[in-house]
Amino acid sequence: MIERRSALLVMDFQPDIVSNFPAAEAIANTQKVLAAARKAGMPIAYVVVGFRPGHPEVSANNKGFAAAKAAGRLVNPSVIDELAPIAGEPVVYKRRVGALYGTDLPVILSAFEANHLVLTGISTSGVILSTTRLAADMDFAVTILADCVGDNDAEVHDFLLTKILPRQAEISDSASFIASL
Numbered sequence: 001m002i003e004r005r006s007a008l009l010v011m012d013f014q015p016d017i018v019s020n021f022p023a024a025e026a027i028a029n030t031q032k033v034l035a036a037a038r039k040a041g042m043p044i045a046y047v048v049v050g051f052r053p054g055h056p057e058v059s060a061n062n063k064g065f066a067a068a069k070a071a072g073r074l075v076n077p078s079v080i081d082e083l084a085p086i087a088g089e090p091v092v093y094k095r096r097v098g099a100l101y102g103t104d105l106p107v108i109l110s111a112f113e114a115n116h117l118v119l120t121g122i123s124t125s126g127v128i129l130s131t132t133r134l135a136a137d138m139d140f141a142v143t144i145l146a147d148c149v150g151d152n153d154a155e156v157h158d159f160l161l162t163k164i165l166p167r168q169a170e171i172s173d174s175a176s177f178i179a180s181l
Contacts, residue, residue, distance in 0.1 A: 002115065003114050003131040004115065004116040004141060005100060005112070005113050005114050006043075006113035006114060006116040006117070006143075007042065007044055007045060007109055007112045007116070007117055007118070007119060008033065008034070008037045008042055008044045008118045008120070009041040009044075009045055009046075009047060009099060009105075009117055009119050009120065009121070010030060010031045010034065010044065010045070010046045010047070010079070010083055010120050010121065011046070011047040011048075011087075011099055011117065011119065011120065011121030011122075011127045011128075011131065012047065012048065012049060012081075012121045012122045012123070012126070013030065013046075013079055013080050013102065013120075013121065014048055014076065014077065014079060014080065015075075015076050015080055015124050016027050016047065016054055016075035017049070017076065017123075017170060018027070018080055018122055019099045020115060020152070021122050021123060021150050021151065021152055022051070022070070022150055022152070023122050023150050025147060025150070026120070026122060026148050026150040027080065027082050028119075028147055028150045029145070029147045029173075030068070030083055030120045030145075030148045030174070031082055031083060031118075031146055032174055033118075033120060033174050033178065034083060034178060036178040036181050037118075037181070038086070038175070039181075040166075040181040042056065042118075042181070043112040043114060044085070044087065044089045045063075045074050045090050045091075045092060045105065045108055045109070045112075045123070046079055046085050046089060046090065046091040047076070047091075047092045047094055047099040047103070047105065048070060048077040048079060048091060048092070048093060048094070049075050049077060049093075049094055049095075049130075050075075050077030050093035050094070050095070051095060057059060061162065062096075064066065064074075065096075065099070065109055067160075069100055070146070071094050075094060075108045077091075079091065087126040087169075088142060090108050092104060092105045092108065096130075096131040097126050098127065098130030098131045098133070099126060099127060099130075099131040100106035100135060100138065101130075101134060106138070108125065109140075114140075114173060115139075115140060115141060116140065116141040116142070116143065117131075117135050117140050117141070117142050117143070117146065118134065118143045118145065118177065119131060119142060119143065119144045119148075119149070119169075120145050120149060121149055121153045122149065122150050122151075123150060123152065124149045124150065124151035124156070124157045124160050125151050125153065125156050125157070125159065125160060126150050128144060128160075128165070129160060129164070129165065132144065132168055132169050133167055136168035136169070137170075141170075142170070142179070143168035143169060143170045143171075144161070144165055144169050144170070144171050144172070145172055145173055145174050145177055146161050146171050146172065146173050147173045147174050148173075148174055149161075
């Protein structure tokens with residue numbers, strides 16, 4: 001059995017994102033998870049969507065980001081105050097939906113010596129799905145804290161957490177995670 005070396009990922013909890021999602025429960029539960037992870041000394045990394053001025057990373061071929069750019073809806077890369085990082089907790093900027101593709105997060109996770117990712121974030125059908133799929137392909141063990149994620153579509157959220165994501169991740173919750181520390 002391989003020893004799990006876990007890292008907590010707090011993803012896309014940005015003002016412009018959470019204001020468009022039913023995120024209150026996920027935020028409250030993630031606050032508890034953050035406090036417990038910090039107390040246990042678990043490595044924590046934040047992931048936010050962020051683009052350079054003029055958004056040169058946004059291709060016209062990228063349906064989601066191109067539409068957001070055209071509508072002037074590209075988000076501010078800050079983390080909401082309730083979940084703000086503290087000194088020593090890195091913030092990774094991503095330019096795509098998933099946290100691992102094209103970012104320096106794999107280098108940070110390597111420095112953490114992490115082989116197990118604990119995921120929190122908004123949204124289930126966005127960053128959680130994309131990050132889980134690539135993390136599994138990269139041979140990370142993945143745990144998704146179901147009460148620390150959210151999506152605008154409850155049916156899609158439930159379908160992903162019960163039918164799709166369990167194929168590559170363990171689905172748990174904040175209370176079980178905290179109890180395991």
